[in-house]
Every structure is written in structure tokens, then in C-alpha cells.
Amino acid sequence: xxxxxxxxxxxxxxxxxxxxxxxxxxxxxxxxxxxxxxxxxxxxxxxxxxxxxxxxxxxxxxxxxxxxxxxxxxxxxxxxxxxxxxxxxxxxxxxxxxxxxxxxxxxxxxxxxxxxxxxxxxxxxxxxxxxxxxxxxxxxxxxxxxxxxxxxxxxxxxxxxxxxxxxxxxxxxxxxxxxxxxxxxxxxxxxxxxxxxxxxxxxxxx
Amino acid sequence: xxxxxxxxxxxxxxxxxxxxxxxxxxxxxxxxxxxxxxxxxxxxxxxxxxxxxxxxxxxxxxxxxxxxxxxxxxxxxxxxxxxxxxxxxxxxxxxxxxxxxxxxxxxxxxxxxxxxxxxxxxxxxxxxxxxxxxxxxxxxxxxxxxxxxxxxxxxxxxxxxxxxxxxxxxxxxxxxxxxxxxxxxxxxxxxxxxxxxxxxxxxxxx
Numbered sequence: 001x002x003x004x005x006x007x008x009x010x011x012x013x014x015x016x017x018x019x020x021x022x023x024x025x026x027x028x029x030x031x032x033x034x035x036x037x038x039x040x041x042x043x044x045x046x047x048x049x050x051x052x053x054x055x056x057x058x059x060x061x062x063x064x065x066x067x068x069x070x071x072x073x074x075x076x077x078x079x080x081x082x083x084x085x086x087x088x089x090x091x092x093x094x095x096x097x098x099x100x101x102x103x104x105x106x107x108x109x110x111x112x113x114x115x116x117x118x119x120x121x122x123x124x125x126x127x128x129x130x131x132x133x134x135x136x137x138x139x140x141x142x143x144x145x146x147x148x149x150x151x152x153x154x155x156x157x158x159x160x161x162x163x164x165x166x167x168x169x170x171x172x173x174x175x176x177x178x179x180x181x182x183x184x185x186x187x188x189x190x191x192x193x194x195x196x197x198x199x200x201x202x203x204x205x206x
Numbered sequence: 207x208x209x210x211x212x213x214x215x216x217x218x219x220x221x222x223x224x225x226x227x228x229x230x231x232x233x234x235x236x237x238x239x240x241x242x243x244x245x246x247x248x249x250x251x252x253x254x255x256x257x258x259x260x261x262x263x264x265x266x267x268x269x270x271x272x273x274x275x276x277x278x279x280x281x282x283x284x285x286x287x288x289x290x291x292x293x294x295x296x297x298x299x300x301x302x303x304x305x306x307x308x309x310x311x312x313x314x315x316x317x318x319x320x321x322x323x324x325x326x327x328x329x330x331x332x333x334x335x336x337x338x339x340x341x342x343x344x345x346x347x348x349x350x351x352x353x354x355x356x357x358x359x360x361x362x363x364x365x366x367x368x369x370x371x372x373x374x375x376x377x378x379x380x381x382x383x384x385x386x387x388x389x390x391x392x393x394x395x396x397x398x399x400x401x402x403x404x405x406x407x408x409x410x411x412x
Contacts, residue, residue: 036325112329115373116322119242123318123374156367156387163374164366167321168329181362188394 024049025056029070033109040113042066064117068125071114074107075128087141087148088186094137095158095178098130102166103173111167130159149185157185230255231262235276239315246319248272270323274331277320280313281334293347293354297388300343301364304336305379308372317373336365355391363391 028049032038042063046053060066079101082093101107114122134154141148149157158181165171234255238244248269252259266272285307288299307313320328340360347354355363364387371377 112321112325114322115318116320119318120376123376127374153390155370157363157390160367160370161362163370164361167373168333168369170326170329184359184363184394188390 021049021051021055021059024051025060025066026070026073029066030106030110033113034106040067064119064122067110067114068118068122071110071118071122071125072128074110075126075130077129079129079133081133081136083140087137087146088182090137090140091154091158091182091185092179094133095162095182096175098159098162099173099175099178102162108166115167131155134159149188154185157181157188227255227257227261227265230257231266231272232276232279235272236312236316239319240312246273270325270328273316273320274324274328277316277324277328277331278334280316281332281336283335285335285339287339287342289346293343293352294388294392296343296346297360297364297391298385300339301368301384301388302381304365304368305381305384308368309379314372321373337361340365355394360391363387363394 025045028045029040032040032045032048038044040063042056042060043053045063045066046056049056056066060069079094079097082090082097084090084093102111111126114126116122118125131151135151138148138151138154161181162173162178165173231251234251235246238246238251238254244250246269248262248266249259251269251272252262255262262272266275285300285303288296288303290296290299308317317332320332322328324331337357341357344354344357344360367387368379368384371379
């Protein structure tokens with residue numbers, strides 16, 4: 001099962017002042033990210049959100065932590081784990097949903113900015129629940145009594161190209177290309193299962 | 207052949223004042239990137255490099271352009287295209303050299319910061335000559351009269367997992383794992399070449 005909870009650094013009562021401040025500050029970050037001319041600093045964010053800079057400093061500490069919080073909230077619970085009845089169908093749906101998400105300029109700006117300032121913490125926030133979602137898909141295939149690729153292999157074959165293409169290139173993330181990633185992963189697995197002289201090891205999950 | 211020239215936004219006479227300023231400013235950026243407490247702004251960079259901030263603004267315009275210039279210079283001509291006699295050998299050498307490079311905390315800090323501020327231009331600067339190097343390896347295999355994967359497929363199977371793991375996770379980039387990426391790519395190609403019922407298309411270069 002995918003984890004549906006995300007680390008929440010600060011307590012907030014839903015609907016309370018704390019929640020309203022958080023929503024306003026998150027929205028200000030998102031607005032500023034789409035405006036290339038703006039600097040992303042705590043005073044600028046605070047001013048746009050209509051709160052005191054000290055409130056933002058007290059709650060998030062630094063722009064890196066604030067961006068990681070926005071990214072964590074953005075990339076949690078956003079993609080539903082598909083259940084199409086087959087591993088291929090699930091992975092195709094998942095890959096094309098993620099491709100669509102990463103194509104969104106707002107998403108991409110948030111990922112890039114968070115990576116840029118957030119170090120390890122920012123990187124983890126940008127991944128969000130992606131690994132857990134993939135794991136849920138793979139575990140469902142295992143429950144069907146079928147062999148399935150490992151999580152590491154699936155990450156290398158599906159998640160990595162999607163993120164690399166979005167963040168490092170300006171090539172389009174089309175559904176057709178995303179489906180091809182799935183085909184390659186699955187034909188790779190089949191080839192390994194039927195080719196005893198294959199040089200690759202630890203391909204299949206135990 | 208890999209391109210050995212990189213876009214040079216400003217003219218500089220080797221050894222002249224212009225070259226010395228560029229070297230000092232680049233070094234200041236690298237130093238500041240390793241110091242997490244420092245802010246990376248043009249005034250801070252200029253002060254550390256011992257030059258006027260206006261000199262830096264006039265030459266680079268923004269911190270994003272400056273970072274992209276540092277990244278372009280850092281990721282040009284740094285990895286020699288291997289020539290081991292086989293495609294597998296070349297790709298293994300290449301992948302493990304790149305894994306080693308991306309493991310360097312200084313490299314990673316530069317990539318993350320450049321991605322964070324540089325948009326498309328920064329992303330291109332971080333890739334550097336990687337695609338051209340892979341293309342040179344693939345073209346050499348073609349010159350040997352052998353079938354080889356496409357550049358797109360090789361990018362998805364080798365470059366993407368290396369960059370994704372380095373930038374988005376804190377898992378180690380080991381040589382063994384890098385070799386496995388090559389094995390998967392090549393067994394995938396062989397599987398497709400011998401399996402007429404493969405669902406994947408356009409696997410092999412024409």
C-alpha cells in the first residue's frame with residue numbers, strides 16, 4: 001500500500017489561522033515560481049502572502065524548507081494508483097499520468113526550484129510518493145501470482161526517464177514514449193526469464 | 207564525434223584580465239556552493255572573487271546565467287569517450303565514469319543549483335556533452351557494422367537513471383549498478399532482435 005501520510009513539519013488546525021497562513025504562503029510560492037522576474041526569498045514570499053516575514057521564518061526557517069514543504073504537499077496524494085487488472089496496464093496508466101503531471105510548467109518550476117535549494121530534503125519532497133505508488137503496483141502483480149520486476153529496476157526504467165526528460169531536457173513527454181518505457185521494461189523481464197545465458201542478474205523479484 | 211566546443215557567451219583573451227576575472231568568479235561560485243550557509247547572489251559571489259559586483263552583472267547578467275556558464279565549463283570536455291573495442295565495454299566505462307562524477311558532492315551541488323535557477327538553459331548546461339558522447343559511442347558501434355540501440359533508448363536506459371539517482375535520491379551510484387544498466391539495455395536490444403512477437407517498436411537504429 002502506498003503511504004498516504006506525508007511528513008508534516010508544523011502542526012496546523014484545519015481551518016484555523018495556522019492553516020490559512022500555510023495556504024497563503026504556499027500559494028505565494030506557487031505564484032512567484034511562475035513569475036520568472038521575481039526573486040524567491042522569504043521577505044518577497046511573505047509580502048505577497050500578506051503575512052509578516054518573521055511568521056514565515058519562525059514556521060519554515062529557510063526558503064529551502066519552505067519549498068520542500070510546498071513540494072511535499074503538492075506531490076502527496078496527487079496520483080491515484082491505477083488498477084487496470086494487468087501490470088502493463090497499470091504501469092502504462094501510471095507512466096502517462098506522471099508524464100502529464102511533469103509536463104505542467106508549474107510542476108516543473110516547483111521541482112526545479114526545490115531541487116535547487118533543498119538538497120536531500122528537497123529531492124525527497126520532489127519524489128513525493130512515487131516509489132510507494134510503484135511498489136503498490138508491483139505488489140498487486142505479485143498478489144496475482146505473477147513474476148514482476150524489482151522496484152529498483154522499475155524505478156530505473158520508468159521513473160528515471162520521466163524525471164530526466166522533464167527536468168534536464170526540453171523534449172516532450174508524450175504518452176507514446178511513456179508506453180514504450182513500459183514495453184522495454186516488460187520485454188526486458190521476459191527476455192531475461194527465457195534466456196538462460198543472459199548476463200544480467202537479480203532481474204526478477206524473489 | 208562529440209562537440210568539443212561549448213557556447214561561450216563572452217570573449218576572453220587567455221591569460222588576460224578577462225580570463226582572470228572569469229576564473230576568480232567561477233572559483234567563488236564553486237566555493238560558495240560547498241558552503242551551505244552562504245547565499246548564492248551576485249554581490250556575495252563578487253565579494254568573494256574580489257571583483258566589483260557591476261563587473262559580474264555586466265558580464266553574466268544574472269545568477270542563473272552565471273551558474274549556467276560555470277556548469278557549461280565544468281561539464282565540457284571532462285569525460286573522455288572510451289574506446290574499448292566493444293559497445294558493452296564502452297558503455298560500461300562511460301556509465302561508471304559518469305557515476306563517479308555525479309557522486310562528487312561538488313558536482314552534485316553545482317547540478318542542483320544550476321537546475322534550480324537556470325531553467326532550460328541551466329538544464330542544458332548540466333547535461334553538457336553527455337548526449338554527444340553517447341552518440342559517438344553508438345556511431346562507433348555502427349561503424350563496426352553492428353546493430354546498436356538508438357540514442358533516445360540509450361539516454362533513457364543509461365543517462366536518465368544515473369542523473370535521477372544522483373539528483374533525486376540518496377542511493378549510491380555504484381559501478382555494479384551502472385554495469386547492470388548497460389546489461390539491461392543490451393539484453394533488451396537482443397531480446398527485441400530475436401523476438402518477432404515483441405510488442406515494442408522502433409527499438410533498433412536504422
